[in-house]
Amino acid sequence: MTASDVLVESLIDWGVDVIFGLPGDGINGFVEALRTHKDRIRYIHVRHEETAAMAATGYAKFTGKLGVCFSTAAPGAVHMLNGLYDAKIDGAPVLAITGMTYHDLIGTHYLQDMNQDYLYQDVAFYNQRLMGPAHAKNIVDYACRAALSHRAVAHIALPIDYQTADMSDQKRSKRNLKGHTSEAFTVPKRVPEREQLEKAARALQGKKKIAILVGSGARGAGAEVTQLADRLAAPVVKAMLGKDVIPDDSPYTTGGTGVVGTRPSSDVLENCDALVIVGSSFPYIEFLPKPGQALGVQIDDRPERIGLRYPVEYGLVGDAKATLREWLLYLPRNDDRTFLRQAQQGMEEWWDLMKERGARTDKPMKPQVVSWNLGELLTDDAIITGDSGTVTTWIARMKLRAQQQFSFSGTLCSMAAGLPYAIGAQVGHPGRQVVSFTGDGSLSMMMGDLATLAQYKLPVKIVVLRNNTLGLIKWEQMIYLGNPEFGVDLYPIDFVKVAEACGLSGVHIDNPRKCRDQLKEALAMDGPVVIQCDTDPNEPPMPPKATKSEIKNLAEALIRGERDRGRISLTIGRQAMDEVLFPASDYGVPARIGKKLTGKDKKDEE
Ligand SMILES: Cc1ncc(C[n+]2csc(CCOP(=O)(O)OP(=O)(O)O)c2C)c(N)n1
Ligand SMILES: [Mg+2]
Numbered sequence: 001m002t003a004s005d006v007l008v009e010s011l012i013d014w015g016v017d018v019i020f021g022l023p024g025d026g027i028n029g030f031v032e033a034l035r036t037h038k039d040r041i042r043y044i045h046v047r048h049e050e051t052a053a054m055a056a057t058g059y060a061k062f063t064g065k066l067g068v069c070f071s072t073a074a075p076g077a078v079h080m081l082n083g084l085y086d087a088k089i090d091g092a093p094v095l096a097i098t099g100m101t102y103h104d105l106i107g108t109h110y111l112q113d114m115n116q117d118y119l120y121q122d123v124a125f126y127n128q129r130l131m132g133p134a135h136a137k138n139i140v141d142y143a144c145r146a147a148l149s150h151r152a153v154a155h156i157a158l159p160i161d162y163q164t165a166d167m168s169d170q171k172r173s174k175r176n177l178k179g180h181t182s183e184a185f186t187v188p189k190r191v192p193e194r195e196q197l198e199k200a201a202r203a204l205q206g207k208k209k210i211a212i213l214v215g216s217g218a219r220g221a222g223a224e225v226t227q228l229a230d231r232l233a234a235p236v237v238k239a240m241l242g243k244d245v246i247p248d249d250s251p252y253t254t255g256g257t258g259v260v261g262t263r264p265s266s267d268v269l270e271n272c273d274a275l276v277i278v279g280s281s282f283p284y285i286e287f288l289p290k291p292g293q294a295l296g297v298q299i300d301d302r303p304e305r306i307g308l309r310y311p312v313e314y315g316l317v318g319d320a321k322a323t324l325r326e327w328l329l330y331l332p333r334n335d336d337r338t339f340l341r342q343a344q345q346g347m348e349e350w351w352d353l354m355k356e357r358g359a360r361t362d363k364p365m366k367p368q369v370v371s372w373n374l375g376e377l378l379t380d381d382a383i384i385t386g387d388s389g390t391v392t393t394w395i396a397r398m399k400l401r402a403q404q405q406f407s408f409s410g411t412l413c414s415m416a417a418g419l420p421y422a423i424g425a426q427v428g429h430p431g432r433q434v435v436s437f438t439g440d441g442s443l444s445m446m447m448g449d450l451a452t453l454a455q456y457k458l459p460v461k462i463v464v465l466r467n468n469t470l471g472l473i474k475w476e477q478m479i480y481l482g483n484p485e486f487g488v489d490l491y492p493i494d495f496v497k498v499a500e501a502c503g504l505s506g507v508h509i510d511n512p513r514k515c516r517d518q519l520k521e522a523l524a525m526d527g528p529v530v531i532q533c534d535t536d537p538n539e540p541p542m543p544p545k546a547t548k549s550e551i552k553n554l555a556e557a558l559i560r561g562e563r564d565r566g567r568i569s570l571t572i573g574r575q576a577m578d579e580v581l582f583p584a585s586d587y588g589v590p591a592r593i594g595k596k597l598t599g600k601d602k603k604d605e606e
Pocket of ligand 1: 388389390391392413414415416438439440441442443465467469470471472473
C-alpha cells in the first residue's frame with residue numbers, strides 16, 4: 001500500500017467520489033492510486049488545470065459537497081490558481097492536490113521544482129506538504145475538515161517519491177499512533193443566543209418599509225426567507241450569488257440588484273427604513289441604503305462580516321436557515337403591506353419590460369431575446385451557470401424557477417467559469433439539465449474543455465452569445481471613463497465548427513424570429529451542444545437607473561470618436577422610443593409621471 005493509496009482511500013472515506021484533474025510526471029504516483037480505485041472514485045480528466053479547479057468549485061457550489069482537483073507540479077499548480085481563488089472568495093469547499101519534485105531535491109533548482117505550499121500560502125486556508133507516508137492520513141483528514149468547516153481551499157503538496165512510497169517503508173514517529181485520526185465530521189451550524197434574537201426582533205417593531213437582501217449564504221434557506229418576507233411584508237432583493245435562494249416568480253422578490261439588477265430592487269433599497277441582510281457581502285455598496293437611512297440587522301455565519309458593507313445595529317452570527325427558524329419565533333408581524341405591494345406592482349411592470357425586450361425582432365438579434373426565451377424553455381430543475389461579461393446582465397434578469405439553481409464566479413468575477421462550472425454541475429447531477437450561458441470572450445478562453453464534454457458524454461448545453469467583442473469592457477470604457485472603446489475586438493470564431501471538431505453538436509441562431517424554436521430544438525438534442533447566438537454588440541447592458549455621470553461619459557466617448565457611435569445612438573434612441581410607456585424602463589419617465597397623475601401610487605400608499 002502506497003501513501004497515494006492512503007490518500008485516495010481517505011478521500012473515499014470522506015465521501016469524495018469524483019476528482020477533476022490533469023496528470024503529469026509530478027503526480028503520476030497519485031494518478032496510479034486513482035486508477036486502482038477507479039470503481040470508487042471517478043476521475044474527470046480535463047484539458048486545463050484551471051478547468052479542474054473551477055469544475056471542483058462548481059461541483060461544490062451545486063452539490064454542497066467537497067470539490068476535489070489535482071495537478072502536476074509547478075505549471076499545473078499555477079494553472080489551478082484562478083479556480084482556487086474563485087473557491088476561496090466565493091466560499092466553496094475545495095481540496096487541491098498537487099505534485100512536487102522529489103523530497104530530497106526540493107530547493108535545488110531541479111526540474112519543476114516549485115514550493116507550491118509557498119505559492120498557495122494566500123489562497124489556501126489549510127496548506128501542507130506531505131512529509132512522508134505516515135503523514136498522509138493525518139493531513140488528508142485535516143484538509144477535508146478544514147475545507148468543509150470553513151468553506152475554504154485546502155491544499156496538499158505531494159513530493160513525487162512519497163506518492164509511491166510503500167507505507168511499510170517508513171517508520172512512524174513515536175507519537176504518531178496509527179489510526180489516531182478519523183473522518184467523523186458534520187459541518188457545524190451555529191445559532192445566536194436567544195437574547196440577541198429577541199433584541200433584533202424588537203428593533204424591527206414599527207418599521208413599515210423593511211427590505212431583505214439575500215446572498216449565497218441564504219442558499220438552501222428559501223422557505224425561511226419566504227416566511228421572513230411574509231412576516232415583515234418585506235421585499236427580498238437578491239444579490240446575484242443569491243439568485244436561487246427564492247425563485248423569481250415568488251411574490252416576495254424584486255429580483256437582482258446592482259448594475260445587473262431590477263428597477264424595483266433599486267427602489268426598495270433607496271426607500272427602505274430597515275434592512276435585513278441574510279448571508280450576503282454584496283460588494284456594490286452604492287446600491288445599498290445610505291448609511292444611517294435604515295436600521296440594519298445582519299445574519300452571517302462569519303462574525304467578521306457583520307457590519308462589513310452596511311453599518312448594521314444588530315449582528316446575528318449563525319447559519320442562515322437555523323438562525324431564521326429561531327428568529328421567526330420572536331419576529332413581530334408587519335401588518336402594513338404597502339411597501340411590499342408597491343414592490344410587487346413594480347415587479348409586474350418590470351416583467352412586462354423584460355418580456356418586451358425579449359420579444360424584439362431587430363437584427364442583429366438582441367441578447368435579451370436569447371436569455372428571455374431560454375428562461376421559458378429550461379426544465380423545472382435546470383442548473384444554469386453564468387459568466388462574466390454583459391452576459392451577466394442578461395442572465396441576471398432571467399426568471400429563475402423554484403427548483404432551478406444558478407451560480408457563477410460571483411466575487412472573483414472570473415471569465416470562463418461558465419463551462420467548467422457546468423462540467424462540475426453535470427458530473428454532480430447527471431440527471432438534470434445543465435446550461436452554461438457564456439460570452440464569446442469567455443468561451444474562447446477555455447474552449448479546449450468542450451472536448452471534455454464529449455469525452456465524458458456530459459450533455460451540457462453551452463449557449464454562447466457571439467457579439468465579437470469583450471462587450472462589458474467596451475461599455476465600461478465608455479460609461480465609466482468616457483473613452484472610445486479600444487482593444488476589445490474578437491475575431492469571429494465559428495463556434496459551431498469548433499463544437500463539431502470537439503465532438504459536440506453545434507447550432508447557429510441569428511434570427512430573433514426563429515430563436516425560440518431553435519433554442520427549444522437544441523435543448524432537446526442528445527449530448528452536449530454549443531448553441532451559438534449572434535447578438536448585437538451595441539446593445540447597452542442598461543443598469544436599472546443610469547446615473548448622470550454614466551450618461552455624460554457615454555456622450556463624451558461618442559463625441560471623442562467611438563467607432564460605433566452611429567449604431568449606439570440609434571440603438572439607444574430606438575429603445576427610448578419603444579419604452580416610454582414602460583414605467584420600469586429608465587426611459588419610461590412619461591409612464592411614471594402618468595402613474596403619479598392618475599394617483600395609482602397614492603392609492604397604494606394608503
Ligand atoms: C479572467 C478574466 N479576465 C478579464 C476579465 C475582465 N472582463 C470582465 S467581462 C470581460 C468581457 C467578457 O467578454 P465576453 O465573454 O465576450 O462577454 P460579453 O461582455 O461580450 O457579453 C472581461 C475582459 C475578467 N473578469 N476575468
Ligand atoms: Mg462578447
